[in-house]
Amino acid sequence: xxxxxxxxxxxxxxxxxxxxxxxxxxxxxxxxxxxxxxxxxxxxxxxxxxxxxxxxxxxxxxxxxxxxxxxxxxxxxxxxxxxxxxxxxxxxxxxxxxxxxxxxxxxxxxxxxxxxxxxxxxxxxxxxxxxxxxxxxxxxxxxxxxxxxxxxxxxxxxxxxxxxxxxxxxxxxxxxxxxxxxxxxxxxxxxxxxxxxxxxxxxxxxxxxxxxxxxxxxxxxxxxxxxxxxxxxxxxxxxxxxxxxxxxxxxxxxxxxxxxxxxxxxxxxxxxxxxxxxxxxxxxxxxxxxxxxxxxxxxxxxxxxxxxxxxxxxxxxxxxxxxxxxxxxxxxxxxxxxxxxxxxxxxxxxxxxxxxxxxxxxxxxxxxxxxxxxxxxxxxxxxxxxxxxxxxxxxxxxxxxxxxxxxxxxxx
Amino acid sequence: xxxxxxxxxxxxxxxxxxxxxxxxxxxxxxxxxxxxxxxxxxxxxxxxxxxxxxxxxxxxxxxxxxxxxxxxxxxxxxxxxxxxxxxxxxxxxxxxxxxxxxxxxxxxxxxxxxxxxxxxxxxxxxxxxxxxxxxxxxxxxxxxxxxxxxxxxxxxxxxxxxxxxxxxxxxxxxxxxxxxxxxxxxxxxxxxxxxxxxxxxxxxxxxxxxxxxxxxxxxxxxxxxxxxxxxxxxxxxxxxxxxxxxxxxxxxxxxxxxxxxxxxxxxxxxxxxxxxxxxxxxxxxxxxxxxxxxxxxxxxxxxxxxxxxxxxxxxxxxxxxxxxxxxxxxxxxxxxxxxxxxxxxxxxxxxxxxxxxxxxxxxxxxxxxxxxxxxxxxxxxxxxxxxxxxxxxxxxxxxxxxxxxxxxxxxxxxxxxxxxxxxxxxxxxxxxxxxxxxxxxxxxxxxxxxxxxxxxxxxxxxxxxxxxxxxxxxxxxxxxxxxxxxxxxxxxxxxxxxxxxxxxxxxxxxxxxxxxxxxxxxxxxxxxxxxxxxxxxxx
Numbered sequence: 005x006x007x008x009x010x011x012x013x014x015x016x017x018x019x020x021x022x023x024x025x026x027x028x029x030x031x032x033x034x035x036x037x038x039x040x041x042x043x044x045x046x047x048x049x050x051x052x053x054x055x056x057x058x059x060x061x062x063x064x065x066x067x068x069x070x071x072x073x074x075x076x077x078x079x080x081x082x083x084x085x086x087x088x089x090x091x092x093x094x095x096x097x098x099x100x101x102x103x104x105x106x107x108x109x110x111x112x113x114x115x116x117x118x119x120x121x122x123x124x125x126x127x128x129x130x131x132x133x134x135x136x137x138x139x140x141x142x143x144x145x146x147x148x149x150x151x152x153x154x155x156x157x158x159x160x161x162x163x164x165x166x167x168x169x170x171x172x173x174x175x176x177x178x179x180x181x182x183x184x185x186x187x188x189x190x191x192x193x194x195x196x197x198x199x200x201x202x203x204x205x206x207x208x209x210x211x212x213x214x215x216x217x218x219x220x221x222x223x224x225x226x227x228x229x230x231x232x233x234x235x236x237x238x239x240x241x242x243x244x245x246x247x248x249x250x251x252x253x254x255x256x257x258x259x260x261x262x263x264x265x266x267x268x269x270x271x272x273x274x275x276x277x278x279x280x281x282x283x284x285x286x287x288x289x290x291x292x293x294x295x296x297x298x299x300x301x302x303x304x305x306x307x308x309x310x311x312x313x314x315x316x317x318x319x320x321x322x323x324x325x326x327x328x329x330x331x332x333x334x335x336x337x338x339x340x341x342x343x344x345x346x347x348x349x350x351x352x353x354x355x356x357x358x359x360x361x362x363x364x365x366x367x368x369x370x371x372x373x374x375x376x377x378x379x380x381x382x383x384x385x386x387x388x389x390x391x392x393x394x395x396x397x398x399x400x401x402x403x404x405x406x407x408x409x410x411x412x413x414x415x416x
Numbered sequence: 417x418x419x420x421x422x423x424x425x426x427x428x429x430x431x432x433x434x435x436x437x438x439x440x441x442x443x444x445x446x447x448x449x450x451x452x453x454x455x456x457x458x459x460x461x462x463x464x465x466x467x468x469x470x471x472x473x474x475x476x477x478x479x480x481x482x483x484x485x486x487x488x489x490x491x492x493x494x495x496x497x498x499x500x501x502x503x504x505x506x507x508x509x510x511x512x513x514x515x516x517x518x519x520x521x522x523x524x525x526x527x528x529x530x531x532x533x534x535x536x537x538x539x540x541x542x543x544x545x546x547x548x549x550x551x552x553x554x555x556x557x558x559x560x561x562x563x564x565x566x567x568x569x570x571x572x573x574x575x576x577x578x579x580x581x582x583x584x585x586x587x588x589x590x591x592x593x594x595x596x597x598x599x600x601x602x603x604x605x606x607x608x609x610x611x612x613x614x615x616x617x618x619x620x621x622x623x624x625x626x627x628x629x630x631x632x633x634x635x636x637x638x639x640x641x642x643x644x645x646x647x648x649x650x651x652x653x654x655x656x657x658x659x660x661x662x663x664x665x666x667x668x669x670x671x672x673x674x675x676x677x678x679x680x681x682x683x684x685x686x687x688x689x690x691x692x693x694x695x696x697x698x699x700x701x702x703x704x705x706x707x708x709x710x711x712x713x714x715x716x717x718x719x720x721x722x723x724x725x726x727x728x729x730x731x732x733x734x735x736x737x738x739x740x741x742x743x744x745x746x747x748x749x750x751x752x753x754x755x756x757x758x759x760x761x762x763x764x765x766x767x768x769x770x771x772x773x774x775x776x777x778x779x780x781x782x783x784x785x786x787x788x789x790x791x792x793x794x795x796x797x798x799x800x801x802x803x804x805x806x807x808x809x810x811x812x813x814x815x816x817x818x819x820x821x822x823x824x825x826x827x828x829x830x831x832x833x834x835x836x837x838x839x840x841x842x843x844x845x846x847x848x849x850x851x852x853x854x855x856x857x858x859x860x861x862x863x864x865x866x867x868x869x870x871x872x873x874x875x876x877x878x879x880x881x882x883x884x885x886x887x888x889x890x891x892x893x894x895x896x897x898x899x900x901x902x903x904x905x906x907x908x909x910x911x912x913x914x915x916x917x918x919x920x921x922x923x924x925x926x927x928x929x930x931x932x933x934x935x936x937x938x939x940x941x942x943x944x945x946x947x948x949x950x951x952x953x954x955x
Contacts, residue, residue, distance in 0.1 A: 018510060018527045022761065025501075025524070028517045052519030120585065144522075146534040147605075162530050273538045276545055278583045 029054040032079035033168040033229030037237075041247045048250065051142075051164075053080035056249035065252035069215050070354060072244030073174035075236060076253055078221065079229075082144055083167050086137040088158035095137060097300050098152045099129065100284060100292040106131045111195045111210050115289050116145075117302030121309060122272035122281035124148060125265050126289065128212060130197055138163070138223075142265040143273065152301060168229035172236060173219030173256070176243035178413035181209070181220060184239035190412040192220070203231050214253060216260025218407045218414075243416070258359065259352045261321055261400025263287060268319065268347040268361055283309055286317040287363070288400070317344075320369040321400040322360040324378055325393045327351055330360050333378040335368075339392055343368035346378060352402055359402045360395070373397040420446045422937070423695055423705035425682045425721070426877065426916070428456020429479075431711030432665035433930030434915040434937075436487045438709075439674040441934075441943045446703065447674065448695065450681030450877065453659075454666050456711065457876050457883065458925050460659025460810070464863035467750040467817055468810040470657040470803065471865055472876055473883070474746075474819040475499075475770070477642030477651040478926040479661065480555065482949040486931075487668045494664040497806045498644040498652040501765035504614045505853050506775040511759050512610045513766050516650075529608045539605040539615075545586065546593050546637050548954050549578065554641070554921045554928045555951035557936060558895040558903045594890050598632040599777050609776040616777050620823065621799060622883040622923065624743035626784030627777045631889040638888055638924065651770070653803040657810055657817075661925060685710070685721045691910035695721075707911040709933060712877060713885035714738055714898040714918035722909060731908050734899035738918070739887040742827035742869030742880030743787060747846045750863040751816040754802070755854045768805045773798055773849050787824030790831055792842045792868075797823045798849060815862070822846050827869040827880040834870040842868055884923025885916050894920055905933035906940075913937055 030053050032038075038056060046057040055077065058065060068074040086095065095103040101114045108131050115126040127141030139149075149160045172180065181189045186200045186209065197210035205228050213219030224232050237245060257264070265271050269287045270280040283306060284290050293306055309315055324330050329351060335344040344364030352359045360378070362369070368376065373396075380391040407414055424435045427449035439445045453459060457472040476496050484490065502514040512528060515521045526533035559571030582590055593601065598619025602612040618639035619632040626632075644652040654660040666676060681698040685708050694704035710717040718727060718735045727735075760766055774780050774797045783793035799821040804810050810817050822842075829838050843866040851857040869881030878885065886892055895903045898918040905913050915933035917923035931948065938945050 015508065015510070021523070021527045022510075024527075025513065025515055025520050025764065028520050030519075049519075052522070144534040144537065146531050147538070150531055162534070274541060276541060276548060278581070278586055 028052075030165075032077050033226040034077045034079065034170070034233050037230060037233045038077060038247060046249065050080040050250070051082065055080055058249040058251045059247055062249065062251040065246060065248035066255050066353070068244065068246035068248055069174050069217060069252060069256045071175065072246060073172055073176040073180050073240055074246055074248040074252065075233075075240075076171040076173065076248050078169040078171050079167075080164070081140050081169060082142065083163045083169075084139045084146070084149060085161040085163045086139060086149070086158060087135055087161075088156070089135060090156040090158045091135050091137055094153055094156040094158045095129065095139075096297055097156070098149065100289070100294065100300065102294040102297045103129070103131075104297065108133050109197055111197055111212050115284055115292055117284065117306070118272050119301055119305065120272075120281075121283045121302035121305030123269065123284055123287060123289065124272050126263070130208070130210060132197070132208065143271050148273075166226055167223055168226045168232075170222045170232065170236070171213055171219065171253075172222065173213045173215040173217050175218055175407055175414070175416040176240070176245070177219050179415050180236060180240040180243045180245055183243070184235050193411055194409050202235070203228055207232055214260070214262055215256035216262070216401050216403055216408060217256065217405055218410070254348075255350055258348050258350055258361065259354055259401065259403045261361070261402055263319065263361060264348070269363070282317060283315060285310065285315045286319065288319040316366060317363050318366050318369045319361065319363050320397045321402060322346070322362050322376070322378070322395040323398045323402075324349070324358040324360055324395045326391070327358050328380050328382050328391060328393070329358065330378045330380045330393070333360075333380050335362050335364060335395065336377045336379060336392075337368050337372065338375050339377045343376070354403045357402065361400070369397055417704060419694075420444055420703070420705040422446070422707050422709060423448060423703060424709045424711060424915070425685070425695060425717075426450075426456060426711030427454035427662070427666070427676060427678070428711045428916065429458045429662050429665060429925055429927055430915050430917060430930035430933075431456065431709070432662055432669055433483055433487070433927040434709055434711070434934045435674055436665060436669045436672065437931060437934035437948060438937060439669060439672045440947045441938050441945070443943075445669075445674045446705065447669070447676045448680040448682055448697070448703070449676065449678045450698075451875075452679045454676060454678060455659050455662035457878065458658040458662045460657030460663075463748070463865050464750045466812045467815065467863065468657045468659070469748045469750075469817060469865060470654075470659070470819055471748045471867065472746065472872070473658045473925050474801065474803070474821065475651045476654050476658065476661065476925055477639075477644060477649075478924040479642070480927050480931070481643065481646070482555065482952060483927040483931050486947060486949050487665065489661070489664040489668060492664040492667040492671070494660055495655040496644050496652040497655055498647055498650040499769040499801070499806060502769040502771065503760060503764070503766035504610055504772045504775055505757070505759055506610050509759055511766070512614055512775075513764065514614065514769070515765065525611060528611060529606075532606045532608050532611050535605045542589070543637065543640055546590065547641050549582065549590060550637060551641055552578075552951060552954050553894070554926070555932065557905070557932050558897070558920045560901065560904065561895055562901070593637075594634050595630055596633045597628050597630050598636050599627040599781075601633040601636075602777070609778075612777050613775050613780060614772075616780055617772060617797075617799065620780065620784075620797070621821065622744060623887060624739070624741035624787065624824070624882075625887070625889070626781045628781050629784075634890060634893070635888050638922065653807050655807050655809060657803070657807075658925065682721060684723070685909070685912060687722065687726045687909055687912075690726065692912040707913065707937065709913045709915050709937065711916045711930070713740060713879050713882075713916055714914060715740055715879045716877060717914060718907070722912070727908050731899060731902065738898050739889065739892060740879050740882045740885065740918075741887065742872070742882050743825065744821060744823045744881065744883060745792070745825035745842060745869065746865075746867040746872070747820040747822055747843055748865040748867070749818040749820065749861055750811070751802075751818055751860045752862050753814065753860050754805070754816050755818070755850070755857050755860055757854050759853065767802065769801065771800045773853060783824055787826050790826050790829060792825045792829070792845065793823070794845060796825075796845050796849065798846060799823075800850065820846055820850070825868055825881075827873075834868050839866050839868050839870070842866065885918040886922070888922050893922065897922065905929075905936045
């Protein structure tokens with residue numbers, strides 16, 4: 005019998021990990037399956053992991069999200085396990101929303117700020133049980149979380165490598181999970197989570213996602229990752245399941261009006277320039293701020309800024325005339341005064357509209373919403389086609405799909 | 417008798433940069449250098465047959481790209497090769513590496529502390545913010561805060577606006593940063609000894625201060641402001657050794673019509689009616705010039721080259737009190753073969769970078785304690801590298817050159833002069849430390865050059881062997897460098913200018929003092945400065 009080397013001490017573990025410099029981009033636990041499907045060799049760097057931009061056809065990958073089911077590897081997402089008798093109190097202190105209102109078996113979208121009220125990151129908080137939580141996000145925050153935990157009976161563990169994650173999104177995602185034998189999956193409402201058996205362990209499935217569509221996210225320990233992938237692919241064969249990359253997902257998230265840290269706003273721990281940081285109200289996350297609960301990081305600064313009307317920016321959804329994407333276009337008022345910047349844009353196949361997310365300087369986008377324009381520099385065969393297009397502030401999400409919230413989910 | 421438009425005393429990198437700019441402005445410039453070669457502290461010397469030594473300065477990063485461009489240094493042969501990593505060996509048989517890749521860097525730190533691994537981004541953000549503040553000041557003459565001249569007032573307003581733009585919290589951070597110790601600064605981010613030691617290094621190099629001394633956080637910044645061909649913060653080796661920089665500068669200078677005289681030690685600056693008129697060489701020869709620019713440090717210039725009677729006594733007193741304490745030595749070694757470090761995997765990029773053996777801030781501070789007592793450190797801090805892992809031109813094939821910067825090393829040994837026996841004992845602490853981590857190291861040594869402050873002063877001309885021509889502490893920076901009232905490259909003697917590292921923005925192979933001094937001289941001469949690129953934008 006092969007004996008696995010036992011790592012007996014922190015020193016031995018440290019020595020064993022030395023060779024990491026030979027692989028600068030890590031593989032996720034699903035990599036063997038993704039590699040087998042990867043026809044374009046189109047990779048990008050997601051937090052130090054080799055992640056797919058597109059596997060075979062970015063347009064068809066997008067349509068898999070909307071018409072079939074798309075399987076997307078979210079393992080590189082940063083994950084922290086937060087546990088202990090004070091976990092709820094601690095998270096109430098760190099994050100904006102009221103965690104006491106988050107029942108075990110539920111997930112909410114939240115954000116957290118530094119003491120100056122500037123957003124450090126947004127993410128999803130999973131309440132696995134009364135005292136066990138998982139926080140998923142884009143950036144890394146271990147020092148912040150540990151420092152904030154001083155005085156609380158709580159432990160914070162970094163779990164990014166240990167836990168593999170998959171997003172299964174699209175109209176047939178429910179049917180696939182049922183076909184895969186996850187009994188009781190029909191009981192999950194949006195933002196519910198539950199544990200299901202998988203092999204000799206469990207998979208945590210939540211009805212969440214980043215697409216605005218019917219969909220689920222599945223988390224397992226890394227060693228169960230491949231068998232979970234196979235189980236879903238097998239069950240999904242007749243339901244049109246497709247592995248996808250980030251380009252397709254990014255289109256879907258834009259339609260859903262969802263923002264991405266360090267794409268649609270700069271996180272406070274990374275911003276070099278003092279004016280680039282943002283308060284929750286300035287990036288559309290003001291709804292999270294719960295002043296009913298006790299003190300939380302950044303509270304005072306947020307209250308003062310609200311009182312003194314020092315909220316300088318606003319994040320809005322724009323609908324732009326025509327069909328030419330307005331990526332990183334400058335937004336003007338009356339076609340002259342520069343008032344903001346588009347951070348994400350594209351043609352929405354579902355809404356049949358040219359949509360964008362933009363950050364504007366108040367009062368533009370807030371009380372002044374008329375006569376907004378975007379200047380699009382469309383590079384076509386080495387010439388900029390300069391377009392000045394009218395933009396209208398519209399509510400996000402840009403698309404609203406009944407199937408996302410239907411209970412039980414429809415069987416497509 | 418010929419009268420030069422300008423005589424530059426000392427052919428170090430700043431002297432040559434200065435001379436190049438003046439010559440290109442149409443002046444007839446002579447550089448006089450006491451050694452038989454130019455370069456000052458940026459030289460490559462063949463001290464063993466076939467082995468080129470970067471025997472003083474040993475790495476390049478700070479040299480301003482604007483100057484490289486203006487003086488066409490790439491055309492005159494300058495190539496800088498960025499190094500690929502770095503390591504601090506730990507006493508438990510492991511090491512902490514620095515990798516260029518952001519995620520490899522994080523994973524390496526995570527081997528020691530998951531928390532520290534994720535603290536790096538915030539640390540890097542804060543240091544970068546400080547760099548972005550200071551960087552635009554490098555290529556500007558510091559304003560005189562006591563002057564009401566429109567230009568000084570304008571520059572002060574610029575500085576005030578920059579500080580104001582920081583906002584209240586960042587302003588407070590900046591003021592703290594400029595005055596705190598590197599150790600205290602790092603404690604705000606990291607918990608692991610070796611990780612703190614790793615970052616402390618840049619706070620003490622060249623400085624007669626320990627990592628726990630206030631002011632060392634700024635010294636760190638000084639080492640972070642550079643780049644290699646646009647790779648921000650990177651350090652590299654000049655191909656052919658550090659002399660390649662001054663060789664390219666000499667070539668550029670001569671190509672534009674400048675004249676260099678080596679083996680010409682200046683004994684005195686000639687002063688008549690309060691105005692410099694030339695220099696007298698050690699052999700008595702007089703050379704006349706309309707102005708004299710000294711690349712020597714401020715003490716050498718005003719305590720040795722100029723008669724005391726020509727100087728106001730407050731100026732003299734401040735020059736005497738200028739802190740220029742020697743704190744480091746250099747051990748340069750020719751090696752028969754590449755040393756092995758069993759802790760370090762053979763394919764590690766750290767071989768092609770800087771290596772260190774001091775794995776805690778406390779050990780560094782203890783090494784400094786020895787210096788305060790007037791002894792060289794029993795357990796010294798080494799900044800060790802083997803440039804031949806990236807640059808094969810310095811040695812015969814398969815052989816290597818190793819440069820060890822050693823700290824701390826006092827200018828006098830317990831108050832008395834260095835002896836050869838002291839020097840050998842000092843070298844032994846270095847060799848013993850390396851041999852602890854590299855079995856068989858001694859057997860690979862072909863030749864060795866040991867430079868204590870005694871040799872650095874005598875051979876290079878650096879007072880006390882201080883590599884920065886004066887400490888980079890806050891009281892000796894900006895408009896206080898080298899002395900208040902004389903921070904704009906001019907001196908109490910008319911026509912006598914300073915262009916060495918004693919002046920703003922200070923030491924390191926940066927070239928900015930030489931360039932800024934040229935700008936002031938040309939201003940006084942009402943000559944155009946169109947050939948001088950403005951400082952790169954920091955946006």
